[in-house]
Every structure is written in structure tokens, then in C-alpha cells.
Amino acid sequence: MNEKQIVFVILEEYADWEGAYLAPEIMRKSGEELNDYCVKTVSISKEPVHSIGGFTVLPDYDIDSLNDDFYGLILIGGNSWRKESSKKIIPLVNKALEKNVVLGAICDATVFLGMNGFLNEIEHTSNQLEELQRAAGKNYTGERKYINQQAVRSGNVITANGTATLEFAKEVLIALGIRTEDEADSWYQFHKLGYYEYIKNIK
Numbered sequence: 001m002n003e004k005q006i007v008f009v010i011l012e013e014y015a016d017w018e019g020a021y022l023a024p025e026i027m028r029k030s031g032e033e034l035n036d037y038c039v040k041t042v043s044i045s046k047e048p049v050h051s052i053g054g055f056t057v058l059p060d061y062d063i064d065s066l067n068d069d070f071y072g073l074i075l076i077g078g079n080s081w082r083k084e085s086s087k088k089i090i091p092l093v094n095k096a097l098e099k100n101v102v103l104g105a106i107c108d109a110t111v112f113l114g115m116n117g118f119l120n121e122i123e124h125t126s127n128q129l130e131e132l133q134r135a136a137g138k139n140y141t142g143e144r145k146y147i148n149q150q151a152v153r154s155g156n157v158i159t160a161n162g163t164a165t166l167e168f169a170k171e172v173l174i175a176l177g178i179r180t181e182d183e184a185d186s187w188y189q190f191h192k193l194g195y196y197e198y199i200k201n202i203k
Helices: 022-027 084-099 108-115 129-139 165-176 181-193 195-202
Strands: 004-009 037-043 072-075 102-106 151-154 157-160
Touching: 004 084, 022 037, 022 165, 072 084, 072 108, 072 165, 084 102, 084 108, 102 108, 102 165, 108 129, 108 157, 151 165, 157 165, 165 181, 181 195
Parallel strands: 004 037, 004 072, 072 102, 102 157
Antiparallel strands: 151 157
16 A cells, blocks of 8 residues: 655754654554555654653655655744744745645644745634734735634645644645544544443434
8 A cells, every 4th residue: 555645844942742643543554444544754854852741753755855745844832933943934934825735734733834924714713813923924815704613724824823633634634535524523523522421322
């Protein structure tokens, strides 16, 4: 099986919880139709990357060694997206948009998209409109497209705020075709409600 790479962008002090629901579902290899996606990580260099929660990850790729044949690009939030070094990720975002593959951004990674003009013409969300406007400045003119909800899927672009790990995962799974809308909603409700509350609703 030729696995299709979904690449998670992780920068120093990345928010380790923001991809925690999504990555295992991408990697799941069960059921009648085997999922042929796999998760890989990329950062600015191949040096170890440290998460806010203390995890240390050795990225699979740096920005120079990543090929263009990825099937999705997921920008995980954290404390480095407003730094000058984050601009090195711009070519990867441009490539994802050019290829029309799934592009996901959560928490401060959405601010990065806004700061670099990627949100001006698509429906999107972030942590808060006022904060997005303040951080992005004149490069952001997309306030008319801003939606106050946990996660927004606009074509193949998914944005979410920092409390929306489940909603983000749900929308990305739908965009990738890993789950149908109904399947994704059932999966979402199971994790959002918890096991005991969920089974009450299906009896």
C-alpha cells in the first residue's frame, strides 16, 4: 500500500494536545476499507522539537527535505507562530493551496495564516476576531469572513480555535474523506459526551 502522507507542522513549544484526537484517526488501519493515510511531522529543522507539555519529538522532515507529494498539511498551534522564523512555513502553505490538498490550522496557527494573508477570502475562525486583527495587522482584511464557531471548514481549509481539538479533528477527517459527515458526527459525540452519556443517546 502506498501511504498518503498527512504532514503535521510542529514548531518549538507546540501545543501537543491539539492534534491528539486527529492523528490516531488518520493512522487507524481497521475496518472494511483500510485507511491509506499516514502521519508525518515537519519542522523548520530536524532538531528535536519540544511541546508545551514537555514532549520531545524528532521531526520526520525539515522544510528542505519535505517532498511536494503530501496529501494534507496540518498546522498545530503553539507559542512560535508569531515569531519571524515561522515565515519559513509560508512556502509549505502555498504548496498545499496550490495542490488543493487539505490545509488545517488550529489556535495560534490560524493567526499565522491571518498574518500572512491566507484568510482574507475564505470563511474561517480563530481564537478571537479582535486578537486576530491585532496580531495580523494590515495583512488581515478577512473580518467579513470570520465566523464565531469552534471550527470552520471552507473547502479544503479548516480553521479552529484552541479549545476545539475535537471539532478540528472532525472537520479534517471529513475533508480527508476518512469519515463521512454522519460517521464524523457520531465519533465527535462519543468523545465530546463521554462513553456513558453517549450510550444513553443511542439506546
